Amino acid sequence: MKRLLGLALAGLLLGGGAVQTADLIDGFDAGARAYEQCWACHSLKPDESRVGPSLHGVFGRKAGTLESFNRYSEPMKQSGVVWSEETLAAYITNPRKFIPGTRMTYPGLKDPEVRDALIDYLKRQAR
Numbered sequence: 853m854k855r856l857l858g859l860a861l862a863g864l865l866l867g868g869g870a871v872q873t874a875d876l877i878d879g880f881d882a883g884a885r886a887y888e889q890c891w892a893c894h895s896l897k898p899d900e901s902r903v904g905p906s907l908h909g910v911f912g913r914k915a916g917t918l919e920s921f922n923r924y925s926e927p928m929k930q931s932g933v934v935w936s937e938e939t940l941a942a943y944i945t946n947p948r949k950f951i952p953g954t955r956m957t958y959p960g961l962k963d964p965e966v967r968d969a970l971i972d973y974l975k976r977q978a979r
């Protein structure tokens with residue numbers, strides 16, 4: 853009986869959910885950690901505006917077009933950019949270089965590995 857209980861517990865601990873949570877707590881999810889630089893300004897819940905627009909559904913969105921957010925800069929609205937892995941990477945690397953005049957006061961994320969992890973995280977969490 854004791855042994856069975858032990859096995860059941862081990863199963864629980866190794867289950868996907870538990871492992872994932874542990875990953876987040878231990879900081880192995882580099883993308884989630886990197887997103888800590890964004891979350892104060894960007895929610896991942898649909899249409900929840902903070903300083904910036906919600907990033908829910910950002911992939912495939914035309915820049916500056918989320919209706920629930922009404923504080924886009926003119927340069928963002930006029931940019932003609934569509935958000936993809938490539939355009940997101942370019943914007944996050946150096947926002948003001950990619951979209952001069954953007955209202956996003958984020959200095960840029962230069963480390964390509966962290967950037968990849970962040971974009972990977974967004975692909976999982978922003979849909």
Ligand code: HEC
Nearest residue numbers: 889890893903904905915916918924925928954955956958
């Ligand atoms: C200090 C607040 C702030 C931080 C930090 C910040 N952003 Fe922003 N972000 C904004 C604002 C404000 C806008 C709107 C900019 C504009 O209209 O020029 C924006 C716009 C965006 C957009 C365009 C969205 C759209 O609907 O077109 C993306 C994508 C984005 N941010 C991603 C990120 C990511 C990823 C991070 C973290 C690496 C981040 N931002 C960090 C404030 C912030």
